[in-house]
Amino acid sequence: MSESDDLDLRSLGDDDLVQQMHDDLYDGLKDEIEESVNILLERGWTPYDVLTKALVEGMRIVGIDFRDGILFVPEVLLAANAMKAGMFILRPLLAETGAPSIGKMVIGTVKGDIHDIGKNLVSMMMEGAGFEVINIGINNAVENYLAAIEEHKPDILGMSALLTTTMPYMKVVIEALKEKGIRDDYVVLVGGAPLNEAFAEAIGADAYCRDAAVAVETAKEFMQRKHNQRGVKGTSAA
Secondary structure, three states, X not given: OOOXXXXXXXXXXXXXXXXXXXXXXXXXXXXXXXXXXXXHHHOOOOHHHHHHHHHHHHHHHXXXXXXXXXXXXXXXXXXXXXHHHHHXXXXXXXXXXXXXXXXXXXXXXEOOOOOOHHHHHHHHHHHHOOXXXXXXXXXXXXXXXXXXXXXXOOOEEEXXXXXXXXXXXXXXXXXXXXXXXXXXXXXXXXXXXXXXXXHHHHHOOOEEEOOHHHHHHHHHHHHHHHHXXXXXXXXXXX
């Protein structure tokens, strides 16, 4: 093993190590994140605490700075990649311990559209926030969305389109959900450069997400609302 440049992660106390993990995620340092996850697990941390206190909190900071224009897509992809490396270690352990996930999302780019980066960024940021994400890729026909929904029973369906010519296909998918009588079972979030809120409203989506950081915030809000539904009067977001 190569000697760490300037910091022995094992010499840090838990709080300092978690703080260091936030910094390492921010800087996209994959190897350091893997090592730190293993150190916390060795110290008796539960997989869920490592996920929420170290990784999710670190990605929350990344998401805020991305939203505010301090970080840009390449840096966020690096951070998300480091997060993924940590998740690779934690995921089987989380499954074993039956740790709760915030919610589940199926996401894919619509038929005729092969744009990938924005959707992948949303997937990684959502995972970074503690969601389980099933990414069904690009160029998805209605059947693909319906099959993924049937198999994975998500809370949220995410659709992406980067071309004005493929945008209308989102409505085709939503209409198919209506025909099957299952539209109200899912929160439908849409995103992509040519979209806007008016379009999302016109096709019957629940919300338009300008970017990955907004997608995470919006998804969390909807999940919170879902959990609070009983005895709480829903107010529609503008």
